[in-house]
Amino acid sequence: MSLAVKSIKSLAPLLDRVLVQRIKAETKTAGGIFLPESAVKELNEAKVLAVGPGGLDKEGKRVQVSVQPGDKVLIPQYGGSPIKVGDEEYSLFRDHELLAKINE
Amino acid sequence: MSLAVKSIKSLAPLLDRVLVQRIKAETKTAGGIFLPESAVKELNEAKVLAVGPGGLDKEGKRVQVSVQPGDKVLIPQYGGSPIKVGDEEYSLFRDHELLAKINE
Amino acid sequence: MSLAVKSIKSLAPLLDRVLVQRIKAETKTAGGIFLPESAVKELNEAKVLAVGPGGLDKEGKRVQVSVQPGDKVLIPQYGGSPIKVGDEEYSLFRDHELLAKINE
Amino acid sequence: MSLAVKSIKSLAPLLDRVLVQRIKAETKTAGGIFLPESAVKELNEAKVLAVGPGGLDKEGKRVQVSVQPGDKVLIPQYGGSPIKVGDEEYSLFRDHELLAKINE
Amino acid sequence: MSLAVKSIKSLAPLLDRVLVQRIKAETKTAGGIFLPESAVKELNEAKVLAVGPGGLDKEGKRVQVSVQPGDKVLIPQYGGSPIKVGDEEYSLFRDHELLAKINE
Amino acid sequence: MSLAVKSIKSLAPLLDRVLVQRIKAETKTAGGIFLPESAVKELNEAKVLAVGPGGLDKEGKRVQVSVQPGDKVLIPQYGGSPIKVGDEEYSLFRDHELLAKINE
Amino acid sequence: MSLAVKSIKSLAPLLDRVLVQRIKAETKTAGGIFLPESAVKELNEAKVLAVGPGGLDKEGKRVQVSVQPGDKVLIPQYGGSPIKVGDEEYSLFRDHELLAKINE
Numbered sequence: 001m002s003l004a005v006k007s008i009k010s011l012a013p014l015l016d017r018v019l020v021q022r023i024k025a026e027t028k029t030a031g032g033i034f035l036p037e038s039a040v041k042e043l044n045e046a047k048v049l050a051v052g053p054g055g056l057d058k059e060g061k062r063v064q065v066s067v068q069p070g071d072k073v074l075i076p077q078y079g080g081s082p083i084k085v086g087d088e089e090y091s092l093f094r095d096h097e098l099l100a101k102i103n104e
Numbered sequence: 105m106s107l108a109v110k111s112i113k114s115l116a117p118l119l120d121r122v123l124v125q126r127i128k129a130e131t132k133t134a135g136g137i138f139l140p141e142s143a144v145k146e147l148n149e150a151k152v153l154a155v156g157p158g159g160l161d162k163e164g165k166r167v168q169v170s171v172q173p174g175d176k177v178l179i180p181q182y183g184g185s186p187i188k189v190g191d192e193e194y195s196l197f198r199d200h201e202l203l204a205k206i207n208e
Numbered sequence: 209m210s211l212a213v214k215s216i217k218s219l220a221p222l223l224d225r226v227l228v229q230r231i232k233a234e235t236k237t238a239g240g241i242f243l244p245e246s247a248v249k250e251l252n253e254a255k256v257l258a259v260g261p262g263g264l265d266k267e268g269k270r271v272q273v274s275v276q277p278g279d280k281v282l283i284p285q286y287g288g289s290p291i292k293v294g295d296e297e298y299s300l301f302r303d304h305e306l307l308a309k310i311n312e
Numbered sequence: 313m314s315l316a317v318k319s320i321k322s323l324a325p326l327l328d329r330v331l332v333q334r335i336k337a338e339t340k341t342a343g344g345i346f347l348p349e350s351a352v353k354e355l356n357e358a359k360v361l362a363v364g365p366g367g368l369d370k371e372g373k374r375v376q377v378s379v380q381p382g383d384k385v386l387i388p389q390y391g392g393s394p395i396k397v398g399d400e401e402y403s404l405f406r407d408h409e410l411l412a413k414i415n416e
Numbered sequence: 417m418s419l420a421v422k423s424i425k426s427l428a429p430l431l432d433r434v435l436v437q438r439i440k441a442e443t444k445t446a447g448g449i450f451l452p453e454s455a456v457k458e459l460n461e462a463k464v465l466a467v468g469p470g471g472l473d474k475e476g477k478r479v480q481v482s483v484q485p486g487d488k489v490l491i492p493q494y495g496g497s498p499i500k501v502g503d504e505e506y507s508l509f510r511d512h513e514l515l516a517k518i519n520e
Numbered sequence: 521m522s523l524a525v526k527s528i529k530s531l532a533p534l535l536d537r538v539l540v541q542r543i544k545a546e547t548k549t550a551g552g553i554f555l556p557e558s559a560v561k562e563l564n565e566a567k568v569l570a571v572g573p574g575g576l577d578k579e580g581k582r583v584q585v586s587v588q589p590g591d592k593v594l595i596p597q598y599g600g601s602p603i604k605v606g607d608e609e610y611s612l613f614r615d616h617e618l619l620a621k622i623n624e
Numbered sequence: 625m626s627l628a629v630k631s632i633k634s635l636a637p638l639l640d641r642v643l644v645q646r647i648k649a650e651t652k653t654a655g656g657i658f659l660p661e662s663a664v665k666e667l668n669e670a671k672v673l674a675v676g677p678g679g680l681d682k683e684g685k686r687v688q689v690s691v692q693p694g695d696k697v698l699i700p701q702y703g704g705s706p707i708k709v710g711d712e713e714y715s716l717f718r719d720h721e722l723l724a725k726i727n728e
Contacts, residue, residue, distance in 0.1 A: 003178070004129065004147055005206055011178065012205045014170050019204070025628065043628055044707075052204075058162050058682050066638050074627070074635065074716075076705060081180060081203055083148075092178075092203050099705055099716050100643070100676075101636040102629055107282070108233065108251055109310055115282065116309040118274050123308070156308075162266050185284060185307055187252075196282075196307050211386070212337065212355055213414055219386065220413040222378045227412070260412075266370050289388060289411055300386075300411050315490070316441065316459055317518055323490065324517040326482050331516070364516075370474055393492060393515055404490075404515050419594070420545065420563055421622055427594065428621040430586050435620070468620075474578050497596060497619055508594075508619050523698070524649065524667055525726055531698065532725040534690050539724070572724075578682055601700060601723055612698075612723050 003085045008049060011083075016055035016065055016095040020046035020075060021088070045102060046075045049090070065095040072102040107189045112153060115187075120159035120169055120199040124150035124179060125192070149206060150179045153194070169199040176206040211293045216257060219291075224263035224273055224303040228254035228283060229296070253310060254283045257298070273303040280310040320361060320397045328367035328377055328407040332358035332387060333400070357414060358387045361402070377407040384414040424465060424501045432471035432481055432511040436462035436491060437504070461518060462491045465506070481511040488518040528569065528605045536575035536585055536615040540566035540595060541608070565622060566595045569610070585615040592622040627709045632673060635707075640679035640689055640719040644670035644699060645712070669726060670699045673714070689719040696726040 005011065013019050023045040028034045048071040054062040067073055076099055080091035109115065117123050127149040132138045152175040158166040171177055180203055184195035213219065221227050231253040236242045256279040262270040275281055284307055288299035317323065325331050335357040340346045360383040366374040379385055388411055392403035421427065429435050439461040444450045464487040470478040483489055492515055496507035525531065533539050543565040548554045568591040574582040587593055596619055600611035629635065637643050647669040652658045672695040678686040691697055700723055704715035 003149060003206075004127070005149070005208070010207050012207055014177075014202055014204055015200060017203060023628070045627060045629070056161075056167060057680075057684055060161055060165065060167060061684065063680060063684060073638075074707070083178070096639060098638055099641060100638055102627075103634050103636055104629070107253060107310075108231070109253070109312070114311045116311055118281075118306055118308055119304060121307060160265075160271060164265055164269065164271060187282070211357060211414075212335070213357070213416070218415045220415055222385075222410055222412055223408060225411060264369075264375060268369055268373065268375060291386070315461060315518075316439070317461070317520070322519045324519055326489075326514055326516055327512060329515060368473075368479060372473055372477065372479060395490070419565060419622075420543070421565070421624070426623045428623055430593075430618055430620055431616060433619060472577075472583060476577055476581065476583060499594070523669060523726075524647070525669070525728070530727045532727055534697075534722055534724055535720060537723060576681075576687060580681055580685065580687060603698070 003083060005085060008083075008085045008088065008090060011050060011090075013050055013052035013092060015052050016063065017052040017092050018048055018065060018067060018073075018095055018098060019050040019083075019090060019092055020048050020073065020080075021090050022046045022075070023072070044075050044077065046073055046091070047071075048073055051095075055095075067095070067098060067101060072104065073098045074100040074102060107187060109189060112187075112189050112192065112194060115154060115194075117154055117156035117196060119156050120167065121156045121196050122152055122169060122171060122177075122199055122202060123154040123187075123194060123196055124152050124177060124184075125194050126150045126179070127176070148179050148181065150177055150195070151175075152177055155199075159199075171199070171202060171205060176208065177202045178204040178206060211291060213293055216291075216293045216296065216298060219258060219298075221258055221260035221300060223260050224271065225260040225300050226256055226273060226275060226281075226303055226306060227258040227291075227298060227300055228256050228281060228288075229298050230254045230283070231280070252283050252285065254281055254299070255279075256281055259303075263303075275303070275306060275309060280312065281306045282308040282310060315395060315397045317397055320395075320400065320402060323362060323395075323402075325362055325364035325404060327364050328375065329364045329404050330360055330377060330379060330385075330407055330410060331362040331395075331402060331404055332360050332385060332392075333402050334358045334387070335384070356387050356389065358385055358403070359383075360385055363407075367407075379407070379410060379413060384416065385410045386412040386414060419499060419501045421501060424499075424504065424506060427466060427499075427506075429466055429468035429508060431468050432479065433468045433508050434464055434481060434483060434489075434511055434514060435466040435499075435506060435508055436464050436489065436496075437506050438462045438491070439488070460491050460493065462489055462507070463487075464489055467511075471511075483511070483514060483517060488520065489514045490516040490518060523603060523605045525605060528603075528608065528610060531570060531603075531610075533570055533572035533612060535572050536583065537572045537612050538568055538585060538587060538593075538615055538618060539570040539603075539610060539612055540568050540593065540600075541610050542566045542595070543592070564595050564597065566593055566611070567591075568593055571615075575615075587615070587618060587621060592624065593618050594620040594622060627707060629709060632707075632709045632712065632714060635674060635714075637674055637676035637716060639676050640687065641676045641716050642672055642689060642691060642697075642719055642722060643674040643707075643714060643716055644672050644697065644704075645714050646670045646699070647696070668699050668701065670697055670715070671695075672697055675719075679719075691719070691722060691725060696728065697722045698724040698726060 080093045083090045184197045187194045288301045291298045392405045395402045499506040603610040707714045
């Protein structure tokens with residue numbers, strides 16, 4: 001889905017949605033040699049850019065999402081809503097679809 | 105679905121439904137040159153025209169929808185009920201189907 | 209489904225059901241010229257004829273339906289139970305299936 | 313399903329089930345002329361013969377069914393459990409499957 | 417499913433399960449003439465042999481089943497778990513699958 | 521699923537799971553004559569070896585399972601997770617999948 | 625799913641997820657003879673490396689997971705999200721998918 005917004009920062013996820021950007025795998029070796037595209041593995045690590053206010057539980061109270069902007073997370077292999085702003089790609093996930101936080 | 109109503113303004117969404125109109129992509133460049141149709145990307149941005157009073161939770165209380173008329177929103181790639189009034193096209197979504205608000 | 213009842217008025221919807229009749233599109237132009245059948249668009253506007261007493265929530269309380277007899281409503285493209293009395297056609301929808309009220 | 317019971321009256325529906333018998337369409341005209349079988353329309357009107365004590369809600373309380381023995385009801389096109397006693401055919405529906413009461 | 421138990425009486429259904437035995441249709445006429453097998457209709461009447469203690473509702477309380485040992489019931493056309501002890505066949509149904517009690 | 525554990529006794533089922541071992545059918549007659557394999561009927565009787573602490577209800581309280589180690593139970597024809605330790609086969613069922621207790 | 629993290633220890637499962645590593649079957653006999661690959665049975669035993677803080681029940685309270693880091697568990701034949709860090713493979717399961725604890 002292409003968006004005409006000037007910056008991804010104008011996107012405020014609704015309910016329990018989390019906006020993430022996949023972390024790109026290295027395309028050159030430590031020694032500076034560029035890797036052929038087939039050798040670059042797609043990673044399932046992503047950076048959280050923005051989070052929704054949380055979904056509503058059965059009593060109408062907000063359930064805060066599990067992650068915060070800046071967190072690094074493990075995202076599932078499939079799923080999420082892809083978004084494209086300019087040449088950059090992003091995804092929106094429901095909070096419960098995120099698998100793990102990555103602490104470094 | 106074609107409607108014979110004179111104005112889209114006569115439509116009042118029920119429950120948690122949200123009436124939106126997709127924002128049209130630019131069909132000419134900044135310099136005024138018209139783009140061929142294949143170069144015009146379909147956008148998933150829409151403007152909220154009207155919102156329902158909200159669905160009912162398990163205790164019969166109204167759950168207010170997350171957006172307001174005038175908001176710009178990111179809509180999902182698929183889904184929604186298409187409506188046509190005259191030559192204009194609109195869609196009805198359930199509140200929880202909307203992905204994000206777009207702040208500008 | 210054909211019914212042998214003398215009048216549609218003898219039908220009292222149960223629970224959260226709403227009895228509607230689709231509004232017929234104009235078959236002649238404002239100037240009085242009859243339109244060929246292919247030019248008559250099927251509309252998704254309907255008039256509410258009767259409503260049920262409402263479904264029951266988890267605590268056994270009635271949840272009133274969102275519309276009243278006389279209301280004009282936007283019905284979904286598919287769904288509903290068709291009913292035929294004489295030559296007239298009607299439909300029964302669940303309250304939550306109705307998309308919007310049409311105020312004029 | 314054939315039953316060896318002597319009378320349909322020995323059947324007491326369980327929970328929210330409703331025992332009905334479809335009302336037969338006229339097979340001769342008002343003037344006494346018999347209609348060919350193809351001209352006899354199948355009706356979806358049925359008479360309620362017996363009702364169950366009602367299902368149980370989440371707190372274990374009985375939820376009374378919406379109809380009473382003697383009521384005339386509109387039944388859905390499909391569904392229900394067919395029962396045969398002698399040459400007569402009956403059906404068992406869940407209460408919420410019945411579409412409307414027919415008042416005459 | 418074959419069982420090696422000596423008697424069906426050793427079977428105690430769990431939760432909301434009901435153990436029944438289908439009532440056999442007459443295989444000879446009132447006058448004592450044996451009917452050919454194709455003329456013997458399969459009946460959906462069954463006798464209740466044993467009932468479970470009832471399932472648990474959302475608060476952990478037992479929900480008593482609707483029938484008692486000795487009751488005659490109408491069973492659905494399909495479903496149930498078949499059990500064989502010696503040459504006799506039995507079935508286990510969930511309580512809510514039973515359609516009606518047969519009072520005689 | 522093969523397990524490298526030394527004894528099946530080291531397995532402690534989680535939540536509402538029940539560990540059972542199917543009871544083997546007799547492979548010789550009372551008189552001591554061995555039955556050909558095709559004459560040995562597979563039985564659906566099993567012995568309970570271990571039970572989980574119970575699942576959690578909606579309020580977070582443990583719901584005790586319906587059976588105890590040592591109980592003989594009727595298991596369903598299909599389902600369960602097969603486990604193999606050495607040459608012996610076992611199964612894990614959810615408590616509500618067990619059909620009946622067998623009292624002898 | 626490949627991860628670029630330096631150590632699996634940087635992974636903190638979210639909600640009720642449990643990070644495990646399958647225990648490898650012996651590839652040589654007790655006497656030190658290497659087994660051909662076809663003779664090495666895949667085991668469904670796994671070691672728990674990390675657990676999430678627990679999912680949320682309907683009242684928003686954390687439901688602690690059933691296992692702890694260091695526990696040995698029986699994992700189901702299918703399911704789980706595979707993760708690869710370097711040459712090592714791991715899996716993430718929901719707590720209720722784990723079948724049994726293995727006590728040794």
